Amino acid sequence: MRDPEPTSGLQKILTSYGRRFGCDRVLFFEEKRDDIRLAYRWESPDILPLAADFAPVPRREVAHFYERFAHKNTFVVRNFHEYWRKHPQDAPHIPNLQSAILSRVNLDGQAYGLLEAVNPPAEQMDDAAQVLATLSRFVAILIRNRDVMRRLDRAGKVDQMTGIYNRRGLLESVEHLIPDVSYAIVFLDVNGLKHTNDTLGHKAGDKLIRGTASILRSVPSAATFRMGGDEFLLLKRIESEDxxxxxxxxxxxRFRDADISTALGATVVRAPIDDIDAALAEADAQMYEDKKKHYESRHERE
Structure with a gap:
């Protein structure tokens, strides 16, 4: 519980419990709308591990478990062969499932998922059930803390006005680019934002910013970032500079159709990017040249 990373603390709980009670597996399934999904696991080194892409389980296929949770937060299935004869609608999803302890993980009315201890020794079943029932509350606290940390982390990487990532989000995204793959970096500046704010008000300027973000966000297979003020960046995987x-x-x-004046510049990089600032500077320089042409053209028309 004192681990600064909630998921690490949760993993330690599963590991300690599994070893203490000699289980084959200890699993935490996270509840989604219509299914439960394997989120964390501990598995004995003596068994074949579950596949990394273990498929989500539709809730209708474990409906009877949830009926029992309505009456008791933790229960034991001592013999699954007998259980399935009585409840054939509940399909088995875990190989060599002979017995299990199941505990609903919830806190303050919020359901997070369920813990399942697979094949604990029969002679330890009652003690293991009591401990799992107690641990389910601690697991709920860790999952809640994890979700809070994720929301805070996301809030720090997302521009609040537009809902797209900010510069911090860009720096993190760059770290996860696919190696040896080329990406186009498009730097964009909205022309005339200050004029719009001064003449039509900041609401009009905000609308212009959100409209720009919306158009960029509509580009397929691209990531979009607001770098600050009237500057945006688009990152898109490409096969060729062409x-x-x-x-x-x-x-x-697209911007002409939306009646939004922009200046654009682009450069191509290959992941991993050793110096993102140099790549941004190159795209920014190209954008500045485009902006200079825009104002020169407007001056000639005037």
């Missing part, structure tokens, strides 16, 4: 001119032209057309 794709970049078409990408820029498509963006320009």
């Amino acid at each position: 794709e970049v001119p078409a990408l820029l032209e498509k963006l320009r057309q």
Whole structure:
């Protein structure tokens, strides 16, 4: 419980419990809308582990478990062969499942999932059930703390006005790019935002910013970031540099259709990116040249 990383603390609980009571597995299934999904596990080194992509289990296939949870938060199934004869609608999903202890994980009216201790020794079943019932509350606290930390982390990486990632989100995203794959970095600046704020008010300026983010977000298979103020960045995987001119032209057309004036610049990088600031500077320089052309053209028209 004192572990600074909730998921690490949860994993320690599963490991300690599984070893203490000699289980084959100790599993935590997280509840979603219509299914339960294996989120954390401990498995004895003496058994074949479950597949890494263990499929979500539809709740209708374990409906009888939830009927029992309505009356008791923790219960024991001592013989699954007998259980399935009585409840054939509850399909088995775990191999060599002979017995189990199941405990609902909830806290303050919020259900988080269920713990399942698989094949504990028969002579320890009662003691193991009592301990699992107690641990379910601690697991609920850890899952709640994990969710709070995730929300705080996401809030720190997301621009509140537009809902897209900010510069911090970009720096984290760059760390997870696929090695030896090329990416286009498109730097974008909204022309005339200050003029819009001064003449039409900040609500109009905010609408312009959100409209820009919406158009960028609509680009398929791309990640979008607000770098601050009127500057945005789009990161898109490409096969060849030849794709970049078409990408820029498509963006320009979308902004023209939306009556939003922008300046665009782009560069191509290959992951991993050793110096993201240098790549951003190059894209920014290209964008500045595009902005200079925009204002020169407008001056000539005037």
